[in-house]
Amino acid sequence: MKKSGFLSLIYTTLVCLVLQAGYLPADCQSGYRRLPKAQFNTYSSGAPSSGSSVGGPSRLSPSAPGIQSTPGLHITKGESRTAQNYADPYNPGEEKLNMQWVRWPREKMPLLIWISPGLELPKMPFDQLQETRVEQVYKMFASGYPLDQLPVAKGWSQDANYAVASGIEKWRVFQQEGLLSFGFTNNPYDAHVVVFFTDNFQGTTGPGGIIVGANTCAQLFTPDQLVDPRFKQKPVVMEFSMSVNHEPGRLEGAAAHEFGHALGIKAHSPYREDLMYVDRVVNDLSEGDKATLRLLYRAKTPYLM
């Protein structure tokens, strides 16, 4: 938590690790069949852009590189779901707030997501992201920073954006259930969630270093702050490592997981079978993930995004 005069700002950061040799389920490419309503190759530094869509279904390769299934290879500890608890929710609370719950209020929907064309934010040591990233991006946007001056992350290609969008689309089921709604925008300045890329998170690689595949930073509000004009909406910032998520299937799963955080599932699931497990090994929402989201979005939460 960061204090700034009488304005108390709360930030949250989710560091998402990946298994280097996790397994992916056989149907991990199925998300590609459901195409996102997204146009993401254009942006402007001022007025909303009316850029055109690129590519289409034909651009999405149905044949990702062969994925080796190595079930049973779990590097970190985790619990396994059973026939009895396979659909039980887990606690989605924010650890920094004593596990209190947070989600988007209905008034802010549909949530708008902007996936940058491979742009990389200024590098900074990973442990500094938590306190500074949201504020930094907010200030860049507010000052009209020319986004086209940001470099494109090494290892990024347009396919990465389809993979990210496809991962986010896995949460669309809850729009059909009336719990939330979201869509993609070409205008970063309108977006509630912005997506950037990096070749590597600084300070997280090397011998003995942890493996960070993605990171999501967000600001949280109390209900009082939400109606206080001094509190400005700041975008949730998602960043993906292209060196870790070099396969489209892996990036798609990482994006699905990160969007779960962006929606307010702040804690990780203790179950390996869940998308929101800390060392995610699956690419799709489990019944437990779905039950958790439903619980969260049917609840009145003390904190909001």
Ligand SMILES: [Zn+2]
């Ligand atoms: Zn995570």
